Every structure is written in C-alpha cells, then in structure tokens.
Amino acid sequence: MAGGKASARQKMINLMYLVFIAMMAMNMSKEVLSAFGLMEAKFADSNEATTDRNDKLLAALEIKSDENPKEFKIPAARAQEVKIASDKFYKYVESLKSDLVKAGQYKLDEQGKLPFEAMDKTDILDEAWFTGDRLTKKGQEVMDNINAYKKAINDILAKDESYRGRAQAFAKTFSTEAVPNKDGKKIDWLAYNYQGFPAIASYTKLTAMQNDIKVTESDMFSLFLGNIVSEATTLNNYKAIVLADKSAFFAGEKFQGRVVIGKYANVAPTKLTVQGNEVDLSKAIDSTGAATLDFNVGNVGEHQIEGKFTFIENGKELEIPIVNANYVVVPRPNSATISADKMNVVYRGVTNPMTISFAGVPDNKVSASGAGLSKGSGTGKYNMVPTTGKEVTINVTAKLDDGTPASDRKTFRIKDIPKPSGQMAGKTGQFSLPRNNVEIGKVEAVLEDFDFDLPLKVTSFKFKVPGSPSVTCQGNRLNSQAKSALRKAKRGSDVQIFDIKSSSNGPRIKPAAAIIIQLSN
Template sequence: MALPKDPRQKMINIMYLVLTAMLALNVSAEILNAFTIVNNSINTSNGSITEKNQVVYDQFVKQMEKDAAKTGPFKQKADLAKAAAKEAFDYIEGLKKTIITEAGGLDEHGEIKGMSDLDAPTRVMENNKKGPELEAKLVALRNQLLSYVTPKDKAAFEKSLPLKIEVGKSSSGHGDSKKTWTTYHFNMVPTIAAVTILSKFQNDIKNSEAAVIDNLFDQISADDFKFDKIRPFISLNSKNLMDGQELVASIAVGAYSSTVNPSITVNGQTIEAHEGLGTFRATASGIGEKSISGTVTLPSPNGGEPQSFPFTETYNVGASSTSISADKMNVLYIGVQNPISISAAGVPAESVSASLSGSGSITKKSAGTYVVNVSSPGKAVINVVANIDGKTRSLGQKEFRVKRVPDPTLQVGTYKGGSVKAAEFRIQLGVRAVLEDFEFEGVKYDVVGFRVGIESRGKEYQEGDASSPYFPANLAASIRSLRPGDIVHIDNVKVKGPDGVVRTMPSTMYKLN
C-alpha cells in the first residue's frame, strides 16, 4: 500500500497495518475497539478528501469559463474519473451494509452488534462471490484512472497510485500462492475488520481520484509558455509597401504593462508611448528593402538603472500591385448586378479600367467601383489595365465562378412545412418563395403556379391548380374550413427567378393541429 504524503493519512494507514498484524494474534475487545477507531478515522478522512476533490472540480468549471477549448478535454476526463470513483465507492458502501446486516445489524448506539462475527464477511465476500466481484471492479477502476494520466507520468503513477489490488504476504514472510485476494482480505476476519478493510479501499479510491484529477488539472497549462524575460516587439501595417504609401509601426515590449510607459526611439526619433504602446509613422520612399531600428527603455522594477532593449525591423517598398475583389464573395451570380472593387496601388483610380472575358459585361460606376452582369454558368475572368505614362499596361486578372442564384424556400405564411396550427393556416392567402441568407439584398423569386391537395377527415380528397402565388379559387372555401388533423399537400410549384428561368420546386406538406 503506497503511503500518501498527508501526515494524517500516513498515520491512518500505519494504524491499519498494525491492527491487521495484531488481528492475526488475538481478537480481543480492545483490538475490536481499535478497529472501530481506525474505521471512523478513515471515514472522516474520506470526507475531507471528497471536499478537497470538489475544490478541484470547481476549479475545472472556472477554467472552462476562461478557456473552454483548452480545458474541455481534461474536464471531460475528470468528470469520468469522478463518476467511476463514485460508482466504486458506493458499491463498497453497499458491501459494508450487507456484511453489517449479516452480523446482526446495528445496536441502539449505532454500533455493530456482531463486531467479532467471523462468518458474516466470509459468507458475503467468499460464499456469495462478492469478493471476486469487488476485485474485478477495483482492477477496472485502477486501469481507467491510469488511462487519464499523461504518458510520461504513467509509470510513476502505476507505482504510487494508492489503489492497488494485490495479495499480501503471510506471517512467515513468504507469499501464499494458495490464497486468493478475497481469502487474504476477508476469510474468517471479524466483521469490524472487514468493514475497516472496505473503508480502507474506499480511502484508496478517494486518494487515487485526487491524484488523477490533480494531474488532469495540471495538464491544462502544462504546454503554456512561461515567460521570464522582456524583449521589444514591433508590428508593421505592412512589410511590402508601394512608393508613396504610409508606414505604420506599433512598438512595445512583451509582455508589456499598460500602466508603465517605456521610452522609445526609432531612427533617432523619440516616440511617445500610451498604455505601454508606442506608434511610429513614416512615409515609404524609394524601391527596395528598408529598415527601422531603435531602442525600448523600461524603468527597473526595483528602482535601479533603466533597462534598454534594441530592435531592428525590415520592410520592402515595391512597385504597383493590383487588387480585384468581389464585394460579396468570389462568385458572380446570373441575373443580378455583381458589385466589384478594383484598385491598383500607386495608380490613380481614374487611370484604371477593366474588361470581362466570358458571357457577360462589366460596367464602371465610379472610381474603383464596377458592376458585372453574367448570363451563363461557368467561369469569367476580369482583366485590369491602366494608362501609365501614356501607355496601356496590364495590371493583372482574376478568375470568378459564375453560378445561378440559389433556389428559394417555399413557405405558407412563415412555415416551410410540417406541423402548423389550423387557425393560422386558414388565414393564409397563398405560397411564397423566400430566398434565405443570400448575400444580395432585394433579390426575389415569383411563384407562377402550383397544385394544392387537401386531405380532410370524412371528406374526399380535393385538388386545385393555381397560376399565381394565391390559392386557387375552387379551394378557397375548403381552406377556410380546415381543421386539426387535416393535411395540405403543395406540389408542382413553379417559381421564376431574377435570371428569368422558371424552376420547379420540391413538394411540401403541412399537417394541421
């Protein structure tokens, strides 16, 4: 039995070992009373460990609030360990009650009547096979708990985990190969000793649970970096700039304090810091690699000499580049006006023009803003050119996917199908085609026709065709008289989209309640 570090727990286990040895010599009233004292002390210890473990579980909950993604996997294992340990603990508690009942139960003072009864533990644990059953549960629990420990710690845990399932040694000091685990612990031992042994296993479970969840909690931050040095860091708005663009550099120290402003110099210029952060601005000029350098100086925490940290950061100043982007997404839709933004760094927007390769057209609305209209699915390429120094130069091109506008969703009122209150359905006028979650506003479908079928209890099936979004006139009265339990079928729905193409939509059904 591995002895825990807690002094109180060490004393309890030592007393348990001593009393077990004394039991082999004589079963006197004093020994039985001593076992009672040890058992009570173990139970008290179990309560203390349970409270300590709950503190750890509460810490898991707090960590989940801070970082659920990182904490979640470890909390899940901790919860599994908690549930498995509780199940085993409660099972042993049931065995204790069974043995006490077999020994005559409790007296009016709550004490075990048959503390010295040797038969009760033997009947329950050996004859009724509860001992092997307990042994199997403890072995399974130990293996489960060890599976939650980090691989690098598993070997150490296998040696130190309090929950061990092994047959001890005989009084002669040699292992008794004929004794089973159940026989060794429970054969012909007094009831109070058997109960104390079971309490001891409960204590091992609690201590093992504590060791494992502590390890799991430590794993949450095991991979976190521990910083013990200070160095400057710099963030540029871009490391690749065009001639004439503004360079913006954010400079601070990591980790920096918002209450201590460092002294910063960049390229010989003093930068004022606010909340620990300094910002340097300069205009990029001259094509090629450039750099900024300087120092960040912090006051010493202990009042000594200030500490300075030098830095250097490079960036590139290059020639013009072109940007072509779809304002909505990298897709052009048929039947709608697709807005496109086109820019070329270093080139005036009025000098830039674009053309479309493919089925469609592109129109310039204002500086840098275009509208593309396409007519057939596939691909389209936008080519950009610019007039630079009187010459037309190609600045680049970009390929887009061309797709039809997605199908709409059919609705009666706000319902897409399924269960609908009869009273709400009766007041509807027809069918709508709703385009949901589409990037373009104002794009809609028109319902140009559909068929309605009505199944009413006690009536023949009724059917009618509509050539507009509204229910057919021949079914108006039937729709106004719909009742719970009736079913309305809507099929052969035809809708016309912004591309002018008529589409057939899937059928839907409404069950009235």
Template sequence: MSGGKLSPRQKMINMMYLVLIALLALNVSKEIIKAFNLMENSLNTSTKNLEAKNDLTLKAIVSEAADKPDAQAAAQFAKKAKAISDKFIKNIEDVKADLEANSEGRMEGPEHMLVKGGVAELTMGDNMEVHSNYFLLEKKPTRRDGKPYAFNPSKMRGDAVKDLINNTRIDLLKVLDEAMKNPYLGGKDDAGYTKNLLNKAASDLTKKTSLIAEDQKNTDGKTTEWVSMYLEHSPLAGVFALLSKYENDARALESEITAKLAESVNASKIKFDKTMAVISTPSSAVLQGQVYEADLILAAYDSKSDLKMTAGGSAVEVKDGVGKYKVTGGTPGEFNYKVQIAVPKPGGGTELKEAEGKYTVFPSIAAISADELNVFYVGLDNPISVAVAGVDPSKVRVAASAGNLVMVGKGKYQVRIPVRQGNECNIAVQAQIGDRFIPMGNKRFRIRNVPKPVFRVGAIALDKPVPLSSLKIQSRANAVLENFVYEGVKFTIQGFKFIGIGRTGPKQVVCNGPSMAPAQSILTNMRSGEFIMFTDIRAVGPGGQVVYLENAATTIQ
C-alpha cells in the first residue's frame, strides 16, 4: 500500500482503508460493511472523473498535433498510457465479476443502494471465505463463466492480481522512459528542457504512486504477504473496495503522465479566450499645461485561469482572469506600487511578470471660484467654476444659499439673485465618494446691486462744455456702465426731462424713451455759453430693474 511520498488524496484513501480494516477487528461488522460499499462507490466515481479529465488532456495534445511532430509523439504516448490503464481496469473488473458470480452477487432494493447511481451492497459482503479460496487456493486460466481472463493467471489468482498491479505500474512509468528517448520529445533541441521535465516526472511518480502491491515487514522483522493481508483477511466488501482503489490508482498515474506529456508540448499552456481594451497611463492626474499620455492596448487574457497577483505586496482578488486592485487614498501625494503576476510556464513552475503603477491622492477640498469677482450682482447671471480634484464633475453637488443656481457645463454654473435679501451667498460643494456624498468645502460671496450707470447724450459725457454742433447730431440718450466687470450688461433710458436756459429764459420738454428728438427743438435756438440740464432720468436694467440716474448738466461751447 505504500509507495514513497504519496499525494494527499492517496494518503486519505489508504488511511480510510486501514481504518476500516482496524474497525473490522473490533467486530463493528454491519456498519463497516456498509462503509466499504460507500468507499467502493466513492472510488468508482473518482475513477470516472479522472478518466474524463485524462480524455480532455489527450484532446488538448491532439489539437496541437496538426503540424507539430513533438505533439504527435506526445499524443501517441498518452494513448499508450490510456491503453495500459484500460487493460488493467478491464482485468480488475473481470476479477470483480468472477467474485460476484461466486458470492450471490449484489442485494436488490433501494435500501441497499447507498449511493444513487452507484453499485448496491454485496449479498455476502461480510463473507471471509469465498475470496480467500478464490485468491489463495485456485489457479484457473478461465473465469467461472467460462470466458478467458485478460491476463494469464499462471500463479495462484492472488499472486496474479499482485503481479498485475505491479506490472501495470512498471508499464505506465515505462511510457515516460520511452518518451524521454523519443527524438521529438526528450531528444528535441530545447537545451534539455523537455527531457529534464519528463525525467523528473518519472522520478517523482515512481516515489509517490500508490499503484503498488508489496509485502510488508512487521516490527518483529517477519514479512506479511500482501495477498494474505489484503485479499485473505479482509471481508468480501473490503476486497471490492481495495480493487476499486487500485483502479483509481491506475487512472491517477495515467493522469499524471498525460499531464506531463501535455506540458512537454505546451498543450497545457494558458489559453486566451477573451480580450479587453486597456488604457495604460503613467498618471491619471494632469495639471494645466501638462500633456496627458496613455497607451491603448488590446489585451488577451484567460478568463478561466487562477492567476496569482499581488500589488504593493498584497494579494489581489482575481475574478474571471482579471485582477482588481483597490486602495483607499490617505495622505495626499503621489504613490508608486509594484504589480506581480505569477504566470504558469509551459514546462512547469511560474514566471513573474512585473509592472509599476502610481496614483495621486489629492486633498478632499473643492475649488470654488467666481469667473469674474467674488461678488454676485443682483439680477445678473453670475458665472462660477467648481472642481473637486480626482472627482468627475457629474459626481459633484453644488448648492447656493440664495438665489437660483443652474449648471451650464461640466464644472460650470450660473447664480442668479433676482432680489437682494441679504449681503452674502454661500456656495456649498459635496462629492460622491463610493456610495455616499461627502462635504468638500464652501465659499461665501458678497451680494451687491449693479452700480448705477451714467447718462450720456449719444456717446458724449456732460462733465465739460460741449459744442452745440455735437449735441444737435445726437439722436438718442444712453445709460452707460463704466468699467463694469461683466461685458454686455445694458441699461436702456426710459425717459428724462430736458431743460435749456438761454437768453430768453428757461425752456423744458419731457422725453419719453431714449430719443433726443423732443429736445432738439430747444437746442436749435440755443447759443454758445448757454446752459442745458437733464433731470428725472429713468433707466431699466437686467431683470427689469428701474433705476434713477444722477442729473447731468453742462455749458454749450
């Protein structure tokens, strides 16, 4: 039952069998017989799964063999290993059939079918004689049903089964030896890589395989024969479980050999089954005036692979072949991290693929700025800009404590205060971080009325004497905002009173609207040195706001 360093699976199977044998010695027979049947079913299922796995691996090798001589050779050796296992299992199944025929077969009824879809309990599962006689006392070239055995029992049947197990192991391991000598595998020009791969596999499998039947030495130095220990002094149910175990061992050894043959021709290499667009950039933070640069890559990857990835020294969760690196920004500044991906090599082992990344942590502060001054004017659309470093504008909330705020573009807003009800307006900013909004800052703006415009006759200011000829050609009066921060803000004259004081005394006229026509009748008769005045000047500004302008007067030059 031993064979050097065993895999955990084989250790478990062997241990289960030995425990059941030990419990049997305590006369816990009924429960142990059922346990042997459960073990037999479990081993049969495992053997079928291994066979399916081996078939897939063989198909992978064959798919590489179209124009590759090494893959063609590997496929032939894999098929040979399968044929050896198939023959062994056929022989063991013949022995099982013979034992069933000699022991009233298996029980009927659902209560004896302990595993759905498996084999029922043996009718004489606790019998200790039928198989003892069969293995130790009989030597016949044919089965009890008259059909020939697939192997020639030249010895007692028990010794023949022992030889069958050991010879099958030798034949399977010999497949690797032959592959090493093949010019397309062990002899190919790859600096001895494939030969070393197969040689190491043969050495390791020789030590760890459980497909071995050998006599055991007791602590007192006496030898206990394998046939006596496992085929004579076990109940019939235990013998069936043991035979199923060796079938499983054969498939397991075939599986190891087939996998190594696949490795030798890269049939077990990573298969890329998906693609994705990748944007690789040194940094996603760009200052004004800097150039943003990124590499655009179509990346192929294996969505079914279980790659091991680390970033910054910590393991990264891998889902569908894609690693997701997440880190919470702490202290503001630029941070670098190294990425390592362990990529399986066709010849076994892994190769580390490394890359470097970096990210920038900005302080959680919103930049709020008026596009002109830190003043909001009543009745005007006051533009402001809002930005939160590292946050998309669509995930930023902005609120004003007075007036109405309207978004007019990414990070661009207008604040309109129709009526002055205070001296300040507070702009508050929140940003969506994860699934919640976090305050990012606020800023206060002064609220001011739009300054009064000054009166003009056409474009003429009345702050000094004006030639009469210049006044006569002006068709309208205007209200002008001098040096105002916002361009395009206009006031329109609604009306005024014109007074002319000349040699014949004062004369006045009321002008409705901006037209100077009513005043021209008085100006026509005036001379140099006489005085003119504009009073009760009304103008309407943005939002329909009506203001009264300062009176204007001058002397005619």
C-alpha cells in the first residue's frame, strides 16, 4: 500500500491508514481479552456455588445411607466414586491453569484478579502441548487425564441400565473426537480448542472444563438421590406380575409360581388376594418381596389369575391389581407318539430308524422296549431291527412331573425286503442294447422305490438265447459259454437274463426280476 508509483503525499496517507487500522485492532484485541476474562470470572463463581451444592447433595446421600442402608448404601457409594474421580481431575486442570499463569509471568492485581488484557500470548500452550502435528509429552498427559476421567465416570454409569441417558449426556459433554474446521478438515480436539489461542482464552476454557466437571458431579448426585427416592417412596408405577413355574399344566395339578411387584420393590404389602381368596402373607412373602402362589389350576383351557396387592402409602391404602396374568391347562397325556421315520411298517433284516416320544414329558423320563429295538443317538431316536414273526410291539412308559407313570404301546407289521429288479446298463425290464454292450455288460440287482440304502451284489444268473439252452453264469458277467451263444443270436432277437440271485450284508434277498434285451445289431 505504501510502495509503487504513489506520490509522497499518497504514501503518507496510506501509512496513516495502516496505523489507524493497527490501533483499532489493538483496541478490539483488548476488548476481546477483557470479555474472556469476564467469562472466566463467571465460570469460577459458578464452580464455587456448584461445589457447595454438590457437598450438600453428597451429605444428604450419606445421611440416607446411614438411615436406610438397604435403599441408599449403593447409590451413596457410587456418589463417593464420582467425587473421588471428579476431585482428582478438577485439581489436575487447576494445575494446568497454574502452569499457564506461571509460564506467562502474570501477576494478580490488588483485587486478586489476573491481568486479562495482558494475557494475549499464544505461544505458552503451543510450545508446551504441541510439536508440529503431534502432541508433546505434556500434551499427551493432558489427553490421558481427560480420558482417565471419562473412563472412571463411564464405568460408574455402566453399572445400571437406568443411567443410560446420563451416560449419553456425559459422553457428549466430554467428547474429544476430531473437529472439522471451516474448510472441512478434521483437526485434533486438543489442537482445535487450545492451539494458537491467547492465554486468557485457554485459561477460560480450562475453567469451563472445571465447570463441566462440577455440573457432571451435580447431575450424578441428583441422579443417585432422585432415582432411589422415587423408587423408595412411590409404588404407583409398579405392576403385580405373575411368574409361573411353567406355562402349561396338566389337569388336576397345582399351579406353582410367584407374584412379584415390578422391579422387586421390597415393600411389604398389608394384604394380598388371589382368585378371591386372601393369602397368608406370613408364609407367602419372601425376602425379595415376591409372593408364592399355590392353588388348583382347574379344568383344561386358558385361565386368568385375578387378585391385588394392598400397600399403605402416605397413610392411605394403595391397591395394585394383578394384570396380564394367565396360564393354560392341557390334558394329562395318556398316549405316546411313536412313528417310523421312513414308513408305516418295519422291514426285516434292516435297521429301521424310529422316533419315540411322550407328549409333555422330557426324553430322559421316557423309556421304550420291543424285540429288536435299541436306543439311537439323539433325543427320542431309536433303531428297530426285526427278525422273526409278522408283527412287533413297542411298549413306551413315561414318568410325569408329579411322579405318576403313564404308558402306551403300538404294533407294527414286519415285511420282508421287496423283490429287486434285474438291471444292465442302468435299464430294467425290457429294453434294447447293442450286442457288444450285452457281452461286456454287468448284471445288477436294484431295489427300486425302497427307502433304505441296501446295496446288493449279484452272485449268479441264467442267460437264454432263442433256440439255445440256458446258460448258468456265476458272478455278474457273461461267461464264455454265454458269450458264444450270444454271438449266434440273430439281430433283433430277444435274449433273457433271469433267476438273478444277489446278496447283502444281512437279510436274505429274493431273486431279482428278469430282464429281456432286444439285440439292436
């Protein structure tokens, strides 16, 4: 502005503008510095007032803990944990403020106030906490202490689900996540808040952090005191809840379960009526405030439990009805469930998988017996391998919850393994094949539409060519005599493979059905 081709007069005018702007900046800077000082003073006054209020809240919790330890001992102990963590961090922040004042050589005036307008240095914390884009050892110490305080408070708030709202507010207040600047670039939290700021601004921010500590302490003391007082002095928000030992009962059984006040209020009622009958409280109420019920469940079907608790609150009777309490009575089982997993009959000589159960009775209280029956692996799983006879009976017994036995039985038909079909080249019955395929082909026996995996091995068969006597072959392929007869057969003639005998690992197998092959060449 003062250079270039301007005249001497213009250069002087330009220089005067620069001096004027600098003077305005200096005046503005003092006003801003003074404003920060006023803010710091207000935060300091607030911290003193909050400290006094917090001491009274903590004292009230300690008194209630002595008077009613059952309700207030745990909240008072948690409040002490909060105070210890808060005092430690508060003192640490105070030491940071003292270091800043000492490094800047700032002196208190006659009224004990700092020289706010003189605290314009920006290099005190910059040199102590930052080095390039990283934190110094001292800067890292600051972050470590902040995080240690956050962890201590979060650990306390994590002990009770009802503190979740307070925990979320605390996390927001003491968030140290990176902050985007005006260009959208994320800046480290400590650098964003303290790097390049005048000393009075950083000093004020540290006092504001102390204020956050005191407010957190106050909110948590109120939380511990207020929540417990509400629970201990009012029951309007509680409901009587039935906790049945099981959801369904057999006809003739007694209902067994408990009626509790929500959240286990631990407040003794003066009267309890269930299904129109008054319950003896001296025998029914346990140490948790739950009432044990014992009455006949009635007939089969769904039933509603009706009744109410009666308490004394503020000198008046408060009735809490039992709501949403129902149970179902099912018929007492008199038959077992017995089913073959594969079919309605059992086959001789093979392992027939079965499932055997008794309605409403666990597997370990059910037993089954029968000729060829053995226990398998898995709940209710059995294996049946019938041998002789045309029928097999399975007997099942069960032990019910009340100790009484129940039994049932079922008879199954025993059938032999069905007759297999002869097969060559994957074909059965009557089909066409080239002469060479028959000569080198393998004769097989298969159980078609049979649900069991039972492989068969052909041991012998007979081979017949029209105009020639039948040839008996051992094994599952044509012998030399059969091949010679095959070569003499005319094109288009039918050759037969019959009396196909096979074996398996166990049961006797009937001869397979014959196959008729028309020679295609």
